[in-house]
Structures are given as structure tokens and as C-alpha cells.
């Protein structure tokens with residue numbers, strides 16, 4: 447019996463082969479990312495009729511658009527004629543989408559406008575690009591690739607009840623986006639976010655700014671929340687760090703209305719695309735907000751190195767899985783949810 451098995455009360459993390467195995471990655475794609483609500487974007491990206499953006503998740507390309515009646519739509523970016531990708535730009539404003547293969551054209555809601563050589567647009571299931579479930583919550587656009595998925599507000603009842611206390615959320619605008627390809631499994635990046643045991647060592651500025659002696663972690667259905675007050679501020683003013691199942695984080699800092707979202711998009715077993723978006727209330731980013739962005743970016747930079755270092759360790763023979771410290775219960779909570787989804 448190993449020493450570890452003798453230690454009472456120790457709980458093991460997910461086995462780390464699940465962070466490198468292509469088969470597990472594919473299974474997660476099907477059981478997690480093709481079934482969960484995922485943040486696709488924000489209404490401030492498509493303010494005018496005809497505005498659209500494309501979004502890739504779990505190997506699927508989607509178009510999110512605002513049609514001529516102002517309605518927001520989501521559909522697969524796939525031509526129903528022969529399967530070609532229709533829209534190749536990341537964002538824009540159009541009256542019509544056109545497939546570059548045989549020239550079929552589509553309205554902004556994904557419905558067929560014209561198919562050359564056909565004398566009708568009534569082509570059954572080929573009459574539109576396949577629609578995707580979409581819900582807007584606090585101006586954030588969520589999609590779900592499972593047609594049978596429960597409504598967003600039902601899946602995230604507790605989360606929405608909690609976030610609704612921020613009266614400014616719906617009026618925020620997405621002001622900046624940055625992306626970073628991380629050489630690590632998506633779960634490793636989430637793991638890193640879900641504990642602050644590493645903060646005193648890895649994040650000196652963060653540790654100075656927040657009162658880590660009073661760092662709290664609450665667990666809820668489909669989300670967890672870490673929160674702490676500023677060391678030299680009002681104890682009422684707390685930063686809140688939400689993790690939302692499966693791959694999204696929302697941070698809200700003290701001060702004028704703000705939010706940052708992070709999405710960890712799985713690309714390969716050892717590759718993830720992290721998309722960071724900053725939302726503020728005004729048309730221009732103030733000096734104070736620039737400072738906040740700088741602060742958040744620095745903490746992230748410090749984490750990238752750690753997570754990429756960890757991913758290398760996942761392949762060693764010497765180590766199969768880790769253990770949770772008593773303050774890593776949000777990590778434990780996340781792993782339980784992964785296990786549940788993968789059953």
C-alpha cells in the first residue's frame with residue numbers, strides 16, 4: 447500500500463491521463479461541450495441589424511447575427527447544399543450571406559434566400575442553415591448545441607439569482623478582447639482558476655491587493671464563487687470570481703460597473719484557446735479601467751506559465767493524480783461535475 451493511501455481523509459483529483467488522452471478529449475466534446483450552455487458573445491457586438499460574428503466551439507462553426515427585424519439568431523455556419531463553410535470572417539455587417547461554392551444565398555436568420563438552378567426555396571431541411579438554441583442573459587449571448595437542452599435560466603437558476611444583484615450588468619458593453627493559445631488542457635486552466643492556494647507565491651500584486659486571510663469559496667449548482675475584500679478598502683466592497691460550468695469565468699471587481707469574462711475553449715487535449723473580454727459602462731475606457739485591465743492581465747500572465755508547466759508534468763510516469771488541499775474545494779466541486787457529465 448502506498449503512503450498516500452494510508453493518509454486519512456485525502457481525496458484524489460481526476461487522474462491526469464484525462465488531461466492528455468485524445469479519447470477522453472473527444473468524449474468531453476460530445477458529453478460536455480455539445481450539451482452545455484456556452485457563452486458565445488455579447489449583444490454589444492451586434493448592435494445594428496445585419497451585424498454578425500462567428501464563433502467556434504467543439505469543432506463546430508456558428509454564426510450569431512441580428513436580422514433585419516432586430517432579432518438575434520444562432521445557426522451552424524454550414525451550407526445546407528453540400529456542407530461548405532459559408533461565412534469566413536470573424537465579424538461584420540451584411541444584408542445576406544453567400545456560400546462561395548455554388549452561390550446559395552441566405553437571409554440573416556439563416557433561411558435560404560436563393561439557390562441558383564433551383565426554382566424554389568422550399569427545399570425541406572435544406573431550406574436553412576441549421577438553427578442553434580440561443581438565450582440572452584444580462585446581454586450575454588449563450589448557445590447550446592443540444593436541441594433538447596433545458597433552458598439556460600433553468601440550468602443556472604442559482605447563478606442568475608445571484609448575478610441579478612448587479613443592476614449594471616445588462617448595460618455593460620464589451621470594450622476589449624484578448625486571446626491566448628495556452629499549451630494546456632482546458633481543465634488544467636479551469637483548475638488553476640478555482641484555487642487560490644497558489645496566490646501568495648505566484649501572484650504578489652494580487653496577494654497585496656486582496657485580503658487572502660479572508661478569502662472565501664462558495665459552491666453552488668453549476669457554479670462556484672470565490673470572493674475577497676480589498677486589503678485597504680471597504681470590507682463591503684468585494685471582488686467576486688465566478689466559475690460557471692463548464693468553461694467560463696466571470697470576474698466583477700469593486701468600483702464602477704465592470705465585468706471580465708474568460709472562456710477556455712478546448713482545441714486539443716493539450717491546447718486551449720483562452721478568450722478574455724472586458725466590459726465596462728462607458729463608450730471609452732477610463733484610466734481607472736485601464737489600470738484594472740493591466741492588473742488582471744498580469745495575474746493571467748503569471749498563471750499561463752504555471753499551467754503550461756503543469757501540462758508537461760501530466761505526462762510523467764511518476765505521478766498519476768494529485769490531492770486536494772482543504773481549501774481546494776472548488777476544484778473538487780468542478781471535478782465532481784466533470785465525472786458526473788462523463789458517466
Ligand code: FES
Nearest residue numbers: 525527528545548
Ligand atoms: S455548398 Fe454551398 S452553395 Fe453548394
Ligand SMILES: [Fe+2]
Nearest residue numbers: 638648649749
Ligand atoms: Fe492564479
